[in-house]
Amino acid sequence: MLVYALPGTFETREDHLDLLWEAGATGLEERAGLIRAYFDTEVDLPAQIRDGQWQNEADQDWLAAFKANLRPVRAGRVTIVPPWLRTEVESGQLPLVIEPGMAFGTGHHATTRMAVEALGNLDLQGKRVLDVGTGSGVLAIAAALLGAAQAAGVDIDPITIPIARENAQENGVPEGRTVFVEGTLGDELPEQAGDEEFDVLVANLYAELHDLLAAEYVAHLRPGGPLVLTGILTSKLGMVQDALNREGFSGIQVREDGEWVLVTASAPAQQ
Numbered sequence: 001m002l003v004y005a006l007p008g009t010f011e012t013r014e015d016h017l018d019l020l021w022e023a024g025a026t027g028l029e030e031r032a033g034l035i036r037a038y039f040d041t042e043v044d045l046p047a048q049i050r051d052g053q054w055q056n057e058a059d060q061d062w063l064a065a066f067k068a069n070l071r072p073v074r075a076g077r078v079t080i081v082p083p084w085l086r087t088e089v090e091s092g093q094l095p096l097v098i099e100p101g102m103a104f105g106t107g108h109h110a111t112t113r114m115a116v117e118a119l120g121n122l123d124l125q126g127k128r129v130l131d132v133g134t135g136s137g138v139l140a141i142a143a144a145l146l147g148a149a150q151a152a153g154v155d156i157d158p159i160t161i162p163i164a165r166e167n168a169q170e171n172g173v174p175e176g177r178t179v180f181v182e183g184t185l186g187d188e189l190p191e192q193a194g195d196e197e198f199d200v201l202v203a204n205l206y207a208e209l210h211d212l213l214a215a216e217y218v219a220h221l222r223p224g225g226p227l228v229l230t231g232i233l234t235s236k237l238g239m240v241q242d243a244l245n246r247e248g249f250s251g252i253q254v255r256e257d258g259e260w261v262l263v264t265a266s267a268p269a270q271q
């Protein structure tokens with residue numbers, strides 16, 4: 001089996017995945033900070049993705065190996081597990097079952113973990129929560145399990161929507177408590193996402209997008225409503241803080257995990 005292993009970074013990941021497909025990869029996977037692209041033969045690659053290494057590897061069942069290595073992830077009051085580890089959740093912890101698959105959000109990334117933990121620190125009882133960039137639906141589902149009356153997840157990537165819906169079902173979240181729609185803020189969001197203000201907004205995107213969307217966060221949050229942002233590299237924290245100050249957010253707090261940051265703040269009291 002011929003593999004091209006390329007160091008992956010969060011910011012370039014989507015471009016690199018596209019370039020590898022265009023170069024003729026027959027399959028892609030991400031593991032231990034590397035993008036692994038499967039090819040039938042060695043090919044010339046564009047300059048942006050020439051940092052990797054070609055390697056011949058013995059055939060093995062990677063999926064089985066990947067699944068065997070997954071462990072439950074504890075995020076505050078919640079433990080995120082794949083379906084086959086459901087029984088390993090310690091008593092007193094809230095199980096959140098996510099099938100690892102094509103959409104980002106198994107809980108194994110620091111940003112997802114910090115966001116779930118931050119949601120667990122809020123009083124979500126009866127609240128409406130908006131999750132921007134929902135991926136596997138993990139944050140919206142966490143919000144529903146933590147008591148939110150409704151959690152809407154939006155994502156520009158259409159493949160995530162059925163995956164998020166299946167994960168909600170797997171967690172026994174009643175239909176209607178979570179709603180997943182394709183789109184983003186600034187679009188005319190479909191009616192089922194609800195176009196009124198939300199009580200809480202959570203978004204695991206990246207710093208540049210938070211900067212671009214900061215005014216939309218204000219427009220979609222009730223005055224004073226909590227904002228939870230992550231996907232931010234420590235080196236880009238200043239950009240997000242500036243955007244939040246510019247839009248009148250207050251009480252900005254920062255939590256770090258390795259190179260990743262989570263920022264919480266409150267929407268302006270009056271809009």
Ligand code: SAM
Binds near residue numbers: 139
């Ligand atoms: N919420 C999940 C989590 O916390 O693990 C997934 C986060 S993943 C890092 C980011 C997701 O945002 C991807 O599914 C991607 O398709 C989506 N996304 C990227 N740009 C977006 C945008 N402008 N609006 C909405 N979703 C976006």
